[in-house]
Amino acid sequence: MMAANAHAPSGAPALEVIGYSKRFGSFAALDDVSMKVRSGSFHVLLGENGAGKSTLVKCIMGYYTPDDGQIMINNREVEIGHPRQAHAHGLGMVYQHFTLVPNMTVLENFLLSRPHVPAVVDWTRERAELEAFLAGMPFTVPLDSAVADLAAGEKQKAEILRQLYLQCRFIILDEPTSVLTPGEADEVLGTIKRMTRRGLITVLMITHKFREVNAFADAVTVLRRGRLAGAGKVADLDNAAMAEMMIGHRDVKQAVDRVARAAGTPVLEIDDLRATDDSGQEAVDSLSLTVHAGEIVGIAGVSGNGQRELIEVLGGQRHAVGGVVRVHGEAYGATRAEMLRHKVACLPEEPLRNACVGHMSVAENMAFRRFDQPPNASGGIWLRRAPMRAAARALIERYRVKTRSPDSPIASLSGGNVQRAVLARELSGDVDLLIVANPCFGLDFGAVAEIRAQIVAARNRGVAVLLVSEDLDEILELADRIAVIFEGRLRHETASCGADIGVIGRAMAGH
Amino acid sequence: MIARDVAMAEPEHSPAHAEPAAAAVSIAGPEIVTGAAAGPSIRMAIDDRWRQAAERVAVPLIALAASSVVFGVFLALVAQVDPLEVYGLMYQGAFGSWFSLQNTLVRAAPLILTALCTALPARLGLVVIGNEGALVAGGVAAASAGLLMHGAAPIAVQLVMAVAGMAVGGLWILAAGWLRHSRGVNETIASLLLTYIAIALMNHLVEGPLRDPQSLNKPSTAPIGEANMIGNLPGTDVHWGLALGVIFCIGTYVLMRHTTFGFAADMAGGNVRAARGMGLNVGRLVAVTCLLGGAAAGLAGMIEVAAVHGRANASLVAGYGYAGILVAFLARHHPLAIVPVAVLMGGISASNGLLQRRLDLPDATVLVLQGVIFVMILAGESLYGRIRLFQPRGA
Structure with missing residues (x-):
């Protein structure tokens, strides 16, 4: 029965x-x-x-x-x-x-x-x-x-x-x-x-x-x-x-209009990159891609097609099995010195898990990129917390991070505010290359619009942006060029204006 | 707080499914934006910092109090003695007189150093318990170096002994750290097993190649010589090891709190993914921290040789390494808290003699107390964030 x-x-x-x-x-x-x-x-x-x-x-x-x-x-x-x-x-x-x-x-x-x-x-x-x-x-x-x-x-x-x-x-x-x-x-x-x-x-x-x-x-x-x-x-x-029912009437900054600009020089060049996942299976397979200054390249795809591993390799959290990554024409191994020299910033998904230390304060988390540079460090050795905290106060105000104080542990902030704090840290300095993964996952409408506006604004300033997102609408809204990843390979590459959704959809499914 | 309540109430909570938690984002919660007129929030934040500090002191004290109750019950029921009398005697034996206080401090000196062997790697999230092994290896190395330097000026001999002890102790723990970092071997087990290797190696050396033929009952190396022994602090019977331990603790505190190295270590210890994402060389951080921790324990071994025994033999295996683990956990791996906690533990072991003489208690009695304290400290970890008095008030 x-x-x-x-x-x-x-x-x-x-x-x-x-x-x-x-x-x-x-x-x-x-x-x-x-x-x-x-x-x-x-x-x-x-x-x-x-x-x-x-x-x-x-x-x-x-x-x-x-x-x-x-x-x-x-x-x-x-x-x-x-x-x-x-x-x-x-x-x-x-x-x-x-x-x-x-x-x-x-x-x-x-x-x-x-x-x-x-x-x-x-x-x-x-x-x-x-x-x-x-x-x-x-x-x-x-x-x-x-x-x-x-x-x-x-x-x-x-x-x-x-x-x-x-x-x-x-x-x-x-x-x-x-x-x-x-x-x-x-x-x-x-x-x-x-x-x-x-x-x-x-x-x-x-x-x-x-x-x-x-x-x-x-x-x-x-x-x-x-x-x-x-x-x-x-x-x-x-x-x-x-x-209108869903969103109601409210003041939300609209995404910054994109400035038309000619493609700049190549900033990020990925050549024949291969990487494996945690179980040793091939996750990124002979992937080649170039991102120029002043453009957003969006990588679309259903989750689990190598996006995570690609981002981890670029962010220094995973070793590549083969291939070369070049930034500004120089081989790039994601060491701290290289990140600093080439002005690379990264906004990974789930920032609390990937880019923050939960029990450290908001001010400390905001200083992760520059804690060993003046004025936060003298002689590269001695830590100076006062400038660190002052810089954090300014960023908290500018990026409207809601926190009780710069000394609160960052884990006590809500998801959107952790995301804002990380965005503040990554974008506040001089940036040439920005790597972004699913930046709006789990955020409310207001936060999404703000974060997308910041990404477009960075592009307008001439930053090369690599955007990996599982949200196709986000890619269509933000990217200048779209590439589709399927089973670790790039299947389809197109300019975003005039892109054929049907072709992109089929490429996402591996056709 | 709201987000947390909601999240806890959710039966099928997964990160991707955290809608009610995200709801707290969109409503203007009770959080206050700092920057503008945020007077009350700053005061609240300062109060919260005090609450946090108080919690870190109170929880170990609660654990100590609970241990003394449990140990008291043990004394009354198993050992059949009056617990209050025992505690009175313990105080007398540890801190009751100038003599007993000095005895306590002598025992505290190696504990301070061995505790750092656990506390330093703990900053990187490693649980290293190979303190005893690093102490023994450091002690043997120091004795050998001292013998090799025979005839040189005492200060040079002592210096070389210290360097040798620290280097070998450091390499000992570095091995565990390296296995962890590059081979994924559990550092707790690796460091514990390295201890047995160190003790076996020491026995082999003092019974074989390094044996002094005149040491009959207790195989030992040749004595390093009276002139090369480390003296006492002026006006006391406490050797210089205590001062070295305190200096090492202060140095560790400065390194971890006031340098970029300490900041990077905190990052890697708190979230290794984030540290890698910031381009930090996590392997180097692990190596340096383990090296320093092992060096502290190795220095303890050198001091045991150069200030107490005058030679390396099985007396090095006196349990200072294991007790150091206890001290580090009790101090919550804070380098400055290690000093008072080590004095407390030194006092407990110093009172042992008096307990044996007066109450005819076996010498394992204080080990029972140490074990009870250790279990209570570990159980006490679950109290953090649970006591209403210490919870942040702002949210």
Whole structure:
């Protein structure tokens, strides 16, 4: 028999949330939010980072208990105090990151996720039942492949099928396409869309991407700072209206307009670079690239195609296996002397993990580049903390870093402020080459705009910028030239104006 | 604080999924931008710094208090003596008279130096416990150098002995650091095993090639000679080793706090990825720090030879190295805190004799106390950030 769910409604359920509120300490993550998801609809939950989307979904799934409010399924009030109860009501969630066990087969994974796994498994019968189940589904997955061997799109499909197998007919998708190529995303979402049309399931999807809303969604609910900012049918709303609901009215500096300029001299030249990942597998494979002064070269690609290793080699955190990196025509080994001489700055992803020491103060972290230079050091030996702190105060003010004092440990700052502090450190000096990786990951809208503006401003000053980002929109917005990385190789290189998104998307998928 | 509360409340918290935590970014939290009129925030920040400092003193004191309770229960139940009497005697035996105080300081001197052997590499995040090995190797090297220099001026002999002891002790710990840095071998295990090699090597040398034929019961090297012995501090029976230890501690403090080397070491110790990203030569930092730490322990060995035993033999293996680990942890690897903590530990071991004579306690009694203290100190690490009184108030 299949996973039994006695209470699970048979058709696609309707769900309504009325007046949900959730506080964490003095911070209202949700404030009187109501949302109505019709049976068999494809409903999108829109909002910036921190708008309360995840909190709302976690309340629905029983991970949090809301302080106030009710939830109705098929117009009957229900109580969900635990994830198990949510499952019993047919609510299932597909997370942003895969939760299947990679080295087990799809069949084993499906069986494993059942609430009650029998002590002795009759594999022949289970397989027959699963095959019968899959036959009734609009798409299928290979049952005997290890999950690790599946492509990202197939994994995502397996995650969705698993929820259906567990009798969930209301499926919550948390940014399901962030790990997929555009082609894969369209295919998965298109299939889901058809399933909602047939009344098989109801879908609530969290996303940032308007393109997906326009192409697939029936209705949308928009949250802003924990409150309901608007809702409606997608057909009645245009992008400008949704953007306004999402962002509201606020003063945010727009990205600095790019100054048209001729390509300068080559600053960074990468020639036939090869590097391995932590397990010794080839991660960067014969990669060659040149970045000129005054241009931003964007490297697009789905995560895990060698971007991390490339950045680590350029930043001095990993040894290359082969190839040459030259800056200003000289061989570059990322030593401190070379960084100083060639004016290289680096803004790695997750700056707290990659570019800061959490327990050291904001002032000390801001001095990492210049602590051994005058005026911070006399004779290159004796540390002078007063100029260090004075410089930090100026940077804190100029880059609007929110900290209680320059002496607070940098780990006590919020993510956006750590990012600002690192940006201040890297851009405050004289810079010729800036290496940036996923600079806006996990930041809110205001911080993103500011950081992007700083990067463009650096380019306008004549800095050569190498931007590695998994966010294609970011690359399209910032880069002068775009290269696509796939399995450690550059597959496609194009000027950004007149770039063909279709070609870029196919290159990201390795075509 | 908000972000932290939210993050802790989140059941499936992953960096990529930290939406509620990021929410604290977009709301204007209670953080205050410094720069403009930020009077109260500066005062708060100073208060917070005092709270942090107080915490670093209070937690070890709590651990010491807890250890004395546990040890007291042990004394009452297992050894069947009055714990208060024992503690009274211990105070008397450690600090009660000029004589006992000097005895304490003599024992503290090597502890100060061996503690640095753990405390220095700890700045780089290494847990080195091969202090005993570096002390023994340094002691043998110093004795050999002293014998080679026989006939030279005493000050020259002493200088060469010190350099030899420090060099060999330093190389001993450098080996562990090198294995860690370039081969990924766990430095704790490597340094511990190097200790056994050092002791075995010492036994081999004093029983074989370096043996003085006149040392019958206890195989030893030949004596370095009365004239070459290090004397006492003026007006005391405490040898110069104590002063050398204190100077070494102060030097370490200056190096770690006031030089660019110390700053770079802090970076590498706090986050090696960030240090590499800033182009620092982490291997050199590890090498220099391990060399210095080992040199401190090697100097302790030289002092044991040149101020106490007059020759190298199995007496070098007296547990000063292991006790030094305890001192370093109790001092939280702070070079200046090592001095008082070493005096405390020296006092405990100095009181041993009195406990044996008066209460007929076995000489392992103080080792039990040391062990209890060590466990309590390690357990106390979990208290940092948990005590409300010491938590920062600003956020």
